[in-house]
Amino acid sequence: MKWKNKGHEFDAYAKGLVRDFRELGNQFYIFGAGLIGGELKDIIEKTGCFAGFIDNDRRKQKISLDEYLERGRDGLIIIATDDKNIPVIEEQLVCAGLKKERDFYEYRTFMKKIFPFLSVYANHQVYTELAQICLTERCTLRCRKCAHGCYAVGGETQDMDVETAKKSADYFFRYVDIVKEFVLIGGEPFLYKKLGEMVAYIGEKYREKIVIFSITTNGTIIPGEELLHLCRRYHVTIRISDYSAQVKRLEEKYGQLKERLERNQIAYTMSDRDGLWMDYGFESVDRKRRGGGAEELLQVFGSCRTPCREIRGSRYYYCVMARSVSDNLGMGLGKEDYLDLDEINGDKKILLEYEMGFSGKGYLDMCNHCRGAEAVKYPIPAGEQIKSPRWEGK
Template sequence: MKWSNKGHQYDELGNGFKNKKIIIYGAAATGQEFYEEIKFLNAVEAFVDRNKSVQESGCKGLPVISVSELAKRKDDVIVVITVLGYNGMMVHSQLMHLGFELGRNCFYYDTFVNYYLSIYALYACGITYFPSISFLLTTACNLNCKGCLNFTKQNKNRRHYELEDLKKNADAFFKHVDYVGKFHMSGGEPFYYPHYEELLEYIGSKYGMQVRDFYTATNGTVVPRESLVQALKKYDVFVEVDDYRETLPGKIMKNDEIIDILCKNGIRHSDRGAGYWINLDPENQDNSNLSEDDLGIWYDTCNNPFASIHNGKLYSCNYDDYAKEARLVAESALDYLDLTKDEVDKKVLLEFRQGFTDRGYTNFCKRCAGHEMTNQKHIPVAEQY
């Protein structure tokens, strides 16, 4: 999206959030999960549930009110519907009859979390919140996958980043961002990074209270050393173990050994398989003939949800960052915000993370086939060059 009123894009919506607490409609599992996601805001006032026994017992230490009680509060709260499927649609219809308006003071859970939460956090609570950030440790990897989203083949200068530089990178990020949902330490192959445990100790001990979940991913070929295992355990890092066993020779893959270690140490993890990969295809995709407006539409339609922080610079698209590292595109000051500065306007930071930029697209848009929403170029998982 191209800025039309930089620093004030969300003022009308955000000002409507001011002085309004959140009421969660639904005290079942999804509602409780949502509460855990946003409790850092200290903004949830109550739950709504029709179950009288739940109303009597409360939920998460908060009152559970009836729909009739909620009807009296429509002008001073916002409601997030966590009831799923058809029942959620019925709740929405009921709230409309009570005078609530979708997108103003009534929201579906997934839409609120993925889009509105950052806006609410800043305008209602004064908190700069990012749903996620990609934090690159290394571009080194022992595989050479076609379609690698980190552009391993094209990157002729694969390397581990200096520990002190990564510490400064984290300092710059947390100086301006109060809370992040998912702090994703990525690569390359992260388990290759020789200073991983020292870096995790630094970030976890200094900024752990500003992170809901630490995440990392591994390609399933590198067994983590014991010191790294203990660091992952200490900071409750969720490990996504990619499963490439259908593509790569069995002797290369260490999934069973890695997962056994994670299980024995109580480390949360997933064994992540995939039917296919998307191919950003920078070697063949050519969008350079698109107009400025059409490139903006391409960027908006792509809607890549991942941002990255690198050398103190926040990139609205992590793939633009990776492409710059691989020398696929030239770096442009229009594609990042410099977080090494002492002062960064919080509203500008929010808007940039939400996808606003000065020109409405990045340099890499001219060579990218797009993220999952637009990309039809599918390739086999982890197929090697």
């Protein structure tokens, strides 16, 4: 979407939301104290407006629905249960005289359409789902269709210097108050010499703004004891991308890494061994050459809405793949496709609008070379290795 009224795009929409929220006492209840509710609580708690859980199960109950009603509807309810229970609870709430999409919301609708706006307009807090710092573009593997184009990066390529990495975190957290997941990533981030220093820097200064602080690794490098100690201290989750279906020798490495993480009581996740990637088509798609124009690019960007932001110094990139593929494959595209946090004068509404897909031209140059939402129709095996690193279209 193109900016037409920068800094005020959502004023009218947010006005009604804020009014309803104020009437409901400026606080949130989560209906459902199970797994989904627990994960949601980790985010909502950071607003300082979490009033507690409501649950029909007496054992989990913090308060019952009857107690909530007796208190006089003193909070907006977010229903956070599995899909089959949502309509049952909605009916229960309607029967109790509450109105859908005023007094209560289903959690996915709430997180997408309500929470980011209420955060800024009612609480002056920016919420974002996922942001990354790419510390290095170097990698120990050369995966075909790597979404960052790291297969084309030579071992001599300079990493981000640690002062820039720290500055990136400073810029991001100057404006963003709550991030669901903040990731240190690569390339392969365990190649980055000062990874421990970065973990400590972010952990010490910004950990309370982060729900999940993670490092994504391909599992080829076993981190040293000092780094593991820091990961444990700052509650870093290690996300291991499992490419052993393609690179058999990785099985042994994963075993060693998991053993080391468990010994150090560090949380980790493994991706699906037989997982599929989407081929975004960065090396082959060219919409303009096929006659596509700005309207098509607006549509591609609008239907994609990737959640993967990247911060590099003061430059906030909407799509980490667009920036990194363009740089790593030498395409030289989208040089202006970022929001400069130095230039928003502290206006959190501008940042919210950018998060929601607004920008000067309404799309990124790389969208011309990308399948966007259509990429799901082009599955490829995750982690297949290549020999030739060059981008043919260069």
